[in-house]
Structures are given as structure tokens and as C-alpha cells.
Amino acid sequence: MKQLYTLIFVFAGFTAVAQQDTSQIHNFNLQQCIDYAYEHQVSVKNAQLDIKKAEYKVKETIGIGLPQIDGTANFQDYLKLPTTLLPGEFVGQPGTFIPVKFGVKYQSTVAFQATQLLFNGTYLVGLKASKTYKELSQRSFTRTQIETNASVTKAYYQVLVNDEQLRLVDANIKEIAQQRNEVTQLNKQGFSEKIDVDRINVQYNNLVTARENTVRSLALAVQLLKFQMGMPVSENLIIKEKIANLNISEAANSNTAMDSTAYHNRIEYGLLETQKKLNELDLKRYKSQYLPTLSAFSNGSYSFQNNFFNNLYGNSFPSLIVGLQLNVPIFSGLQRLNQVRQANVEVLKSINTLNDTKNSINLQVQQARTNFSNSLASYNNQKQNMDLANEVLRVSKIKYQQGVGSSIEVTQAQTQLETAELNYIEALYNALVSRVDLNQALGNIK
Template identity: 55%
Template structure:
């Protein structure tokens, strides 16, 4: 995933250079500032907030089902052919025949109001509770997005800090190596060393320059990745105010607590999902209950054979009543819907148990990796200091004529390798710290 983001950001930087120049702004951020900025500008969080509003509207929509429903209607009819019915001839003194008679008038019109009010529906009452739980679920989903954003921003921020530290070490090496190269070149002119001694140091210097260019490009890419995670435009200028030394790395072993489940947003989300499953079971049970509603309507009808006389006379109608609906036979659909809802609830119970085990495993793994990373960082830091001392002593011996340039070159190479190992251990340590905080539920939203 990280490589894909690198490729994406690199492609954007090539495809839209003018856009980046037009949107060039400058900002300085500490880690907490970067996290706060991301919480306001990251697209995923914005969408999560929109989902919250959708959930709120869904709750209001569900409430509206139980409120009075009022509708108005109007109609106009022009009978081009008035309906005709056949009546027995006995009514007209012609037994044994059927007489066609037209019933109705050419023009008809009507206006009316209709009111419906739900009095009792078990599925509505359960659905009302479920909609509120759905709102709770959306809020927790936003919290999960906030936590994921915090983790992503923190890791990206640490990547930039580590790249800066790596660049500082390379610059220090280049400064020292440049002085050694100049001194060796001067000694070559005076005939005290051979040309191969200068060549060895030149190779090291060229390798360091190449590595420095690579680190600078990687640093720019890490900064763009940080901007991306923060929701900042890639063309903006970003300056970090925190340093590696500002990062608080706890050197004491971390002991997991029994309360870690309740601190994990994933567990809380699954608990809310369990509530929804239980409400779903109640909803399907309520479908077996009757529903009751009240209704009322009033209307006015107008009839005439001539359009000009249509609205001269009004024929009003008003009715009120109750409507009871009792489910009898549904082909077993409701029964199997209820059974499936119960099975879904059982699946959620199993997922909760599995998540508990997964959290325990994640905490144990994160602690082990974190503690191992502490030891590795301490060892690599000691190795780096030893490599510096070895190089110092080797150079003194070389300057005094009792050592060889090959020993100096080897010591320089060992120091560079030790520094690279230190940088890798430092990066792993910082990332492991974030992973452990996330596993313990210490990253809040």
C-alpha cells in the first residue's frame, strides 16, 4: 500500500507541476498539529461526517413514518362517452327487453384531503430503535476513521523525521570524508601516500553523494505522502517542527490490561452491530403482530352536463375509520427471515469472540516487536558509536604512518553501514510504537 501511494504521489508531481506551483503555500506543523489538521481536512473523515448526517436524516425519516400523513388530491374527468347500462324492460313497461340507460354526466371533478395516522406497528417501534443504533454505529465508524487517519499521519510524520535524521548523518559523513579526501590529496602531492588511497576515498565520497541524492528524493516523497495523509494539497510547502529527540519512547515493558477490548474501536463497532442484529430479530418477530392505523378523508365532488355549470353545485363526502391489518399466511417468508436474523446474530457473537482473540494476539505481538525493537535500536546505536570510535582510531594510526588507507576505507564503510542499520532500527522502533499504541487502544478519537 505504501509503495502504491509513493507511485501515485510521484505521478501526480510529474503530471501537475503547474498546479503545484499555483497552490504553493507554506505551513509549519508539529505532529499534533498535523494530526489536528488531518482531522479537519482529510477526505475520509469528511465523508465519515457526511455519513453521520445521513444517519441523522435516516433517524428523522424513520420517525416521520409514525407521524400524521396528510395528502391532498384533485381530479377532473370529461366523459366523451357517458357510461351506459342495460336495465330490465319491466321498469319501463316493456317486459322481456333490456333498455340502455346512460348513468352519470359528462363532466366530473373533485378535491379532497386524506389523513392517515399509524397507531400501532411493532416493526415501526423496533425500526425506530434500530435507526438510533444505526446513528450510533455511524458515529463510531467516524471514530475508527479518525483513528486510522491519526495512525497514518503519525507514521508518515515519523518517516519524514527519520529521513531528515538520515540526511543529517550523511551530511556529517560527507563533511568528514571531504576533509579526509583533501588531506589525502595533499599528502599525495607530497609523495606520502599512493594514488589508490585517494581513489578509495573518492569512491566512498561519490557513493555518499549518490546516497544523499537518493535520500533527498525519498524525503520529498515522504513529505508528499504526509501531505496526502493530512488532506493537504501536494503543492503546499510543509515544514516539520518536531525532531527525533522529541519523540517519547517508553523504555519500560508494556503490560496489556483486561480493559483493552473496551478501548478498541473495532470491538465497540462490533458490539453496536450486535445490537442491530438483536433489533433485527425483534423486527422480524413483530411482523407476526397486527398493525392498527386511523384514517380520515373529506372531499367535494362536482358534476354537470355543461362545463360552465360544473362547479355550481358541490356534493361533499367525509369519512373517518380504523384499519386493522392481521397477517395470516405469508408462505413461510417471515419465519425464515426470522431464522436468518437469529443466525446473523450468532455470527456476530462468534465474531466478537474471534476479535477478542485477535486483539490479545495483536497486543502480544506488538509488545514483543516493540521490546525487540528497543533492544535492536540500543544495539545499533552502540554499534554506530563503536564504528565512529574505530574510524577515529584508524585515522589517527593512518596519520601517524602505522595504518593503511584500506583500514580507513573499511572503517568508513563500516560506519556508514552502522548508521544505515541505526536509521532502519529507528524507523522500525517508531512504527512499532504507533502499532503498539493502536493495539492497546491508546489512540483516541
């Protein structure tokens, strides 16, 4: 049984390695992650399909103004011909009715009908509206790209921050492992107490646990990044960059001065402008219902009649009609008038929404700029604190080695350093995220 279990485990190991080898490996930087998301993220792909749908909608609307041709065919078999009563006066029998059957047993007709719209105000306005609808879908696609860009960037920064946290934890483990060896040797020589060894072992064990948690958090952050990119979680993603490659203090935009017209760069404002344009076209469409419509038509048919089925299609009786049809609206019970009024209300509402959105975007820009400034100041402060904590730990170690300090001071300095590093990591992520938010608020993400 032991040999059987060994073979199973070996086979499972080979299978896992084979699956890992066959998975695709991606080595990306931030821009490559964003480009990949533009091609594979489901929301982006659906937005592209919406553009296609809008293009087909435009073609559908254009087709209303093209010739419309329909064909029909029918066949009838009169099992019993209808009977009509004629007055007897026709045959010299006044006061009576003579039953007479009209028609033939078999009848068949082949016909076509063609119409061509010559003028229709509603159609002309609808044609413009369909093109504006396409513009709306294109702007929706741009908004989806921007949201995807921001989501991928934040997830990417989370990976970099977790990687930086892992680097700091590894450095601490290396440092405290060296301290543990020194304290252990001093304890063996009688220069330190057993409690000093226990104290530093507790710190070492805590750091090892913290490292395991950080490794799991890093793996989860990579999975989240792949999800935001639309990448299968089974594929391997390697991030090229490190935190050191980023200029955290760089402003989100070279033009950081207060700009009250930043809303023009926001796709949300552009979407509302397009919606307002659609509402205005809808108003024109209802007004155009007061105009007459003109169309041309043509009807043609072949009629076949016979009492014998074999000879039904032997003779045909053609007919052809062409003409014009003019429809003039006169009175609709005030329906059209109230439709125009409702459409006008929608236009006024869209104007109010635009004004409100303009103020909202300006407020968002101010808030994002303030948050970025605060986050950047906090980041710089926490970075300085971490450097100071490193210096305090260095001095404490020297004092302890020279016998003028205690191990408690070293332990406290190490704890303060770990706390400073955690605060630094949090401030680092907040600064990166607030920079993305500021870029998005200013409309710099395209």
C-alpha cells in the same frame, strides 16, 4: 533566437517563483498534522457525512409515526356517456331492454386522505434500530480517525527518519571531504600513494550520490505525508520537529503489563458490539410482526358534476369519512417463523464473531508488544554499533595520521560507519512504527 530563449527561460523562472510564493506554507508538528488530517482527509470527511446521513435516517424513521396526508385531484370529460340497459318492465314494455345513459359529461373530484399510525410493533423496534444505526456511523467515524491518525504518524516518522539520514550523510560528507583534503596534501608531499587518493574519492562520490538519493526520498516522504493528511501537494509543508525531540525508548503506554481486557478499548470491538445490537433489534422486528397494527384514517372529498364546463364548479357534493383500521396477522405460510429463525442465526453469528475478535485483539496486543520490544532492542543495539563505528573511524584516522596505520583501515572504518548508520536508520524507523502499532493495538489512539 538566443535572446528569445533567454526571455522564455526568465519568464518561466518568474512564473515558477510566483506560483511558489502564492502557495500556502504550513509549519506543523505531529499533532498539528493529525488535526489537519481530521479536517481535510477525504475518508474522515466522508465518515462525517455518514453520520449526517444516519441522522437523516433517524428522522425518516420517526416520520413514519407522524400523520401521513395525501391530496388528489382529477378531472374527467366523458366524450360519450356510458349506456346501461334497463329491463322494459320499468316502463311497461316487458321482454325488452331500454338503453339509458347515466351521469354527466364533466366530472371533477378534489380529495384528501390522512392516516395516523396508533400502534405498530415493527415501527417501535425500527425506531430503536435507526438510533443504533446512528451509533454505528459514529463509531465508524472514530475508527476512520484512528486509522488516519496511525497513517499520518507513520508518514510523519518517515519524514523525520529521512531527515535524520540526510543529517548523517551530510556529516559523513563533511568528514570525508576533510580526509580527502588531508590525503591529497599528503600525496603531494609524497607521504601517501595515488591509490589512497582514488580510494577516498570513490567514497566521497558514493556519499554524494547517496545524499542525492536521500534528498529525493525525503521529498517523496513529505509528499506522502501531505497525501495522508489530505493536503494539496502544491502546498508547502515544513516539519518542526527532529528525531532528537522524540524519546524513542519511551514505552507506548505507561501501563505495559499484560492486559487481557484491552479489547474493550478497541473501536473494532465496539463496532461489532453495535452490529450485534442491530442484529438483536432485527430479531425483535421480525417477532413484532406477530402483533396487530392499529391506525386511524380520514378521507374527505368534493365532487363536482355538470353537463356544462362553465358551470362545473358551481355545485359541490362533499363527503367525509373517519375510522379505525386494525390488521391482525393470522397465517403467513410460516414465513414470519422462518424470518425469526434467520434473524436469530445472525445474532448467534455476531456473538461468535465477538468472541473470535476478542481473542484476535489479545493476540495482536501480544504481537505488537513483542515487536516493539524487539524493535527497541534492535534500535538500541544499532545505535551503540554506530557509536562504536564512529570511535573505530576516529582511532583509525589518528593511527593513519601518526603513520602507524594504513589508509585501507580508514576506508574500511568509514564503510563500516556508513553500514552502521544505514542499519541504525532502519532500526529507528522500525521502532517508531512498532510503537504506533502497539498504541493502536492497545486502543490508545483516539
